[in-house]
Amino acid sequence: MDRYTPVFAIAAAAELAELHPQTLRQYDRIGLVSPKRTAGNTRRYSLHDVSQLQEVGRLSAEGLSLEGIRRVLKLENRVRELEEHVRELERALSEERLQRPERRVFAAGGAGGEVVTLRRGTRVRRSSEVVVWRP
Template sequence: MDRYTPVFAIAAAAELAEMHPQTLRQYDRIGLVSPQRTRGNTRRYSLHDVAQLREVARLSAEGLSLEGIRRVLQLEDQVRELQGRVRDLERALSQEMLNRSDRRVFAAGSSGGEVVSVRRGTRLRRNAEVVVWKKP
């Protein structure tokens, strides 16, 4: 069971949302909250639906019209979908970058700390000479 599993009858959902069952029916008619239906066509609300009903009540208390609330909920859903899409694309890009065979590798050069590009799978030879420096 997750937060989208429809388990609550209208009376229980109304009590959890602190609303009258008729209000839930009205919100269903206008599309603010759309519970799932059983085979007998009775409404079944999930925890997500109850949270959305509470959000509708909060926005209504702040003075938004029902149409304004519907639009806010619609935009919030759209933002969530887009955030999920961005996460998927970032994951795919990261995976692609790791799997590229022509990926560039950089190393510190042998003199002066410059950065040099090397072919993947190769190593730079290091100069192992010891230099003694005397103060002039």
């Protein structure tokens, strides 16, 4: 079971969200928070739905309209999706970096400061000469 598994009946979800069950029905009708339905067509709310209902109650108490709340929830859900996508890309990049044995190392070159490619495990040989600059 995860936070998206629909387990709560409308009465339990309303109690957890500290809202009236009729309010939950209204939110479902307007598409604000839409729970899953059972085979018998009864609503089942997940922990995610309950947290969204709590957020709706908080935003409503702050004076936002239902349309404003719908937009805020839509944007928050989109941010969550994008954050998950970024995490997936970061995991894929980490795996790719670990699996590529031909990884290259770069360093600053000699006197000109150019960038040079090195094989793994090697270092740039630095000169130890001293240069005195006089204007």
